[in-house]
Amino acid sequence: MSSAAPRVGFFVTCLVDLMRPSVGFAAVKLLEEAGCQVEVPAEQTCCGQPAYNSGDRADAIALAKQVIAAFEGFDYVVLPSGSCAGMIREHYPRLFAGDAAWEGRARKLAERTHELTAFLVDVLGVTGVTAKLAATVTYHDACSGLREMGVKTQPRRLLASVDGLTLKESAMAETCCGFGGTFCIKYPEISERMVDTKADDLIATGADMVLAGDMGCLLNIAGRLKRKGSAMQARHVAEVLAGSLDAPAIGEPGRTS
């Protein structure tokens, strides 16, 4: 690779694209500040995980091909989601196993694909950020990021450099929140129990705010916290790290754009 700024293909992910673009801009800011040249291919929609996990291989494969074609020209592919990053890195190569035309392309893309905070710390060697936030926060480890992408210490390392911020760990930080993609609407009662357990565990920390690296979990957790009448705010970790806190927290009133 050349010594010039690394060219990063930013995959915004469908949930950030549709629900919370402020997370996307926060992520781009972090990447640009770390010296990356960031591009956002227009031909991106979804990584295909909803189809893949519903047993719909045909659509999963079609969407994976679309992603590979859109992103294979970059030095790196970075996503503000451990789940979608895990889909590309762990599951694309499996989807194309034995497919001579696509398996190699899928593997090459997989090797260059990273979750945002892991990319900043592990690949770029970022050790801190310049953001400020006078608050006590707690961090929820989203399952795929944690178990497929090894995201655990990286966001915490960066958060430790945020001026004024205190991190208070919850007892069940690594326990699933019950989102699970379509799981939460296919089995709403079970999902409710899981997210309720999660919300109670987060509230028990006494933190002002819960952070995580995946919008799916955050929508689920924020929605339950609000339903329970909790004042705890929920944000994507990128917003705090980038100091992009203009938009109201997830599910809070106020207009953004």
Place this chain on the structure above:
Amino acid sequence: MDATSHRFRDNARHALANGRLKESLASFTKTFPEKRQKVIDRLPEFDALRDEGVRIKNHVLANLDFYLERFEAKATAAGAQIHWCRDAAEARETVLSICRAAGARTVTKSKSMIGEEIAINEFLESNGVRPVETDLGEYIIQVRGESPSHILVPAIHLKGPDIAQTFREKHTALPPGRALDEPEAILREARTVLRGEFLAADVGLTGANMLVAETGSIVVVTNEGNADLVMSLPKVHVAVASLEKVVPTLEDAATILRLLARSATGQDITAYTTFATGPKRPGDPDGPDEFHIVLLDNGRTAMLGGEFRDMLRCIRCGACLNHCPVYAGIGGHAYGWVYSGPMGSVLTPSLLGAHQADDLPNASTFCGKCEQVCPMRIPLPTMMRHLRERQFTTGGPAAKGRGALKVWAFFARRPALYRRATALAIGALAFLGGGRGRFRRLPLTSAWTGPRDLPAPQGRTFQALWAERRRRKP
């Protein structure tokens, strides 16, 4: 037991409404993972041990016929009688005919998931033979007429007062005013009752945690020592084991034992680990006169050639149940059959057949915790996904919502159209949100908004905003 896996949704709802179950599960799913972690932290080579366990099991599965025949030869040479059974019905008939030949009226049993799988208790009972469970948890659920809610801790859904009440109702010969508040008192009472049964039994029935091909031995582990009395006091011992329990050597058995108790109960080793080889020999102080080993297929060889082969590495430690957040919510009975949690969600559809347990592999968030803790590194989420893929073509819960998924995929596969359509839809949704930031309810989203608010979108898509930014500063 009659499988109710096809009624999973109702079962789960029922379980979620049970406050006492919630308490039991909350404490159990906290303490067991903690105990496991503690004991593993003391064993730096645990992951290497897992790799070795996987290697042993994969080797056995690739050479299953060889090791089973060797086991048969060695066990027969030691004086055991081997019975090959294709399915549950054959196994039941075999056990019954051994009981009849022995003139058995009472059969003591140690805890056996294969016994549950072939529903041996109901069968013996309806044929005039009285089975008595001797594991404390199994005994409790047997007298309550229930089924195990965990493959290891069968009565985990109950609390002390439930058990005390059951004992008062069933043990009517004992003084009604006796104290049963302490777990020790419950244990003492079960012991007193069971002591007589151990001595009266004509046949002892066990499962087997492993079959050792090298020596023809069966391995049985317990924490209560009850299996040892079941195996050695009656004249006849019958062990029922499924085919994949065979391991090549004693050394291999030792490796798997080191994984089993740590993963299961957070112990270095179970309190009792018994190797039984053949019946009593001349001069032996104790042991059965006859030793029968029932080798049961019941669907295993069908799994051997397909995508569920890895599941046959399972050593029934229960770690995947103990760590599963879905199991922690609904408990074992909701799964509707013998095996529950993630391992049950793979095994039950494979063993009961298509459309008998379709919800099970769908009722997972794929959080991956089960695979992370499985000592045999079984890719449980991957196998659940295979089951969903089957359903997507043949019908089942995975195929429900197929229409919506197809519509979504239609747009997602056309990026330009997708950008326009999502920009419109998101703008409309944000408008409906009216700056309140979230919806308490919204048409067509009740599954989401039942338990939680729906955060409103910010209003514009990232793609649209990015395109604008690019136009401003190219």
